[in-house]
Amino acid sequence: MTEPAIFFDRLSKSYGDTHAVEDLSLVIAPGTIFGFLGANGAGKTTTIRMLCGLVHPTSGMAKIAGLDVWRHRHRARSKFGYVAQRFSLYRDLTVEENIRFFGGACRVPRGELPARVDRLLELTDLKEKRATSAGSLSGGMRQLLALACALVHEPPLLFLDEPTSGLDPVHRQQMWNLLYDLSHRGITIFVTTHYMDEAERCTEVGFIERGRLLAKAPPRALKESFHAKLLEIEVEPVMEALVRLREFPGILGVSLRSGSLRLYAADSEKLLVEWQDQWPFPELRWIGHRWVEPDMEDVFTAYSQGYDAVLKPAQS
DSSP, X not given: OOOOSEEEEEEEEEETTEEEEEEEEEEEOTTOEEEEEOOTTSSHHHHHHHHTTSSOOSEEEEEETTEETTTTHHHHGGGEEEEOSSOOSOTTSBHHHHHXXXXXXXXXXXXXXXHHHHHHHHHTTOGGGTTSBGGGSOHHHHHHHHHHHHXXXXXXXXXXXXXXXXXXXXXXXXXXXXXXXXXXXXXXXEEEESOHHHHTTSSEEEEEETTEEEEEEOHHHHHHTBOSOEEEEEEESXXXXXXXXXXXXXXXXXXXXXXXXXEEETTHHHHHHHHHHOOSOTTSEEEEEEEEOOOHHHHHHHHHHTOGGGBOOOOO
């Protein structure tokens, strides 16, 4: 049986009365692109820091390639690369010098280092920037350099803590193209994010809210767990309608999408029939409606807001 790339068993971290991560249990298979999604403060960074042996768990345990992430943290560190949420490389060193420094810190054999540096510069499209100081790079290029440094010792697992936060769309796409290439080569990728569209790019997704795991499954299975029909209506004035509809019986929540209102309701078909028979808001003008497929934002909203009436258990 193949050893899991990552294994959690009731992993928890508390700071006084604050539970940053609580009873987190999951298994991630080798070669997975695992997206760990949640709002800021949900517990994503604390989790990844525990996995990297930087924070001691309050209780529970986690393993990387069979190694306890705290008790065997010095051995476990050779099994992963880590790209932090904030740029943490040496700004005064050049691109090449940063990669060489981390290669030395990770005990890459001296004779192998030049070839690895060249390969990583090619992979991250930084060849022309090899003599440029890291501090003068754009935000996107800094993240690519951080990725190169994390890969210099050729780890089988890569942790990325919100690697695309603050990047423009071009560099976001470039980063994800690189992650696809790395996954194709067999590297397991654990990436935290709060961008719901990035969940679609992962092979498996876990939702975390207030330190607790809400759901874990492939994106398609999570979207299929949204079993209620999703109604979108066009009404004017839209902002007044947003406020009024949130208070309407039978509606769990309302979101604004491209000028239309998306309704979360256990029985939206019944609502539509009633509204077509008699629209209850004379001060609001009904324009039209459509049925839409749920996306990852809809699914995360339903799980995080506790809209159980529109969900069924997702299957891993």
